[in-house]
Amino acid sequence: MSASQLACALIVISGLACTTTESTPDDGSPAHVAQPNLLLILADDLGYADLGFTGCTDIPTPHLDRLAAEGIFCTDGHVSASVCAPSRAGLLTGRYQQRSGFECNLAGGEGLLAGTATFPQQLIEAGYQTALVGKWHLGAAEHNHPTALGFEHFTGLLAGSRPYFPQIQTAPGRQRRIERDRVLVPEERFSYLTDLFTDEGVRRIEERDPARPLFLFMSYTAPHGPMHARPDLLERFASIQNPRRRKYAAMVAALDAGVGRLRAALDEAGMGDDTMIVFLSDNGGATNNASDNGTWRGMKGSKWEGGQRVPFVLHWPGHWESGTYASPISSLDLANTFLAAAGADPLSSSDGVDLVPHLEKRVSQPPHAKLFWRRSVARAVREGDWKLIRVEEPDGTMRAPILVDLATDPAELVNRASTDPERVAHLDALLEEWEGSLLPPRWQTGEVWRNNQRKKHEMGLIGREAERKVP
């Protein structure tokens, strides 16, 4: 037994939590890697500007603000899709989800392919215990159940949303009911979905195996619709006149309180100083939940910044100085970032970058020279501060390109394509090369949604109220 293992054993014997373990490489030499606990908190359809640290004034979010103040707020942080399911597929695999045909949102029974490489699976192999609490939305078959793709424990729903209150009269269908380690949780056993998830997360922390580090993925449905809010929290926001916004505020408040309770549970277990916490939303604010993306143009479902730039915080006490980080990062980076922190092998299939050295030094080259997006009829490429958006018309032809310069025009109001054709050609070529590496979508979205995507990217559709009319 090594000295650190002995110390660990003594800590366990003394009744305190031991949150570090040591991995040994194949050659037998000690790695001396203390494996941190990992807590990933994902919000759903959260507006960019709906948190205190992103400028919100009507919804206090003290716990998320504290996390941002103590951690690193990545101000140019992106997800790989602006709708739920493909964004989550990219996050868990660290790979552009379109490479396996997971391009469109999920409404039926398809989803991740059997045997898909995920970072939680890799964490198990590195000695972690893994748990998912909340929304899955990556398939409902046996081969893509969370427990088949890297989660030892799963408490939550397989679908993308469900009512927040118990459904006593009419039991929810298979994908919307709550299961806990494959056993149905009776609706009578909880009072509000967000609180149930927090309770389960706290339980996972309290009941973990202290001999192994923990990866806990808190996949809240809040503040995705339906707009169901706790009455006491609605009362707290009585001063908000818009009833939908008031419900939204109450839903965000429950999420923020959950973050506070999770951190308190980590501290209580002696894990607070040895846990990396990452927080982000799976996409930008939606058209139907009264969210606010602030100064960004566009909402959920679009290639504008409001669709895919999200509040993104990484927190690792003792490793990273608090502050902000301005280079573009992607949710695709989380897989290899977590794996690097865990001393595990990276996912070789990943398109993401290990952010650890970037966030340690803050002076290195930007992690990404280019970022890409595509979902059905709309696609985009970002290089430096330039972004090209391309939209396919119903007859298969491409609409005139949209070129924006985020450095001088962060609101994306000016299309510079006609004055910079060389840059358009260059970005078009990058996009074409990337698209050549993708599979065709394994399923499509309906014609209504394809047309909405086309409308979302009309230069003349300006202003939040106009955007909200095109879901």
Ligand SMILES: [Ca+2]
């Ligand atoms: Ca979402």
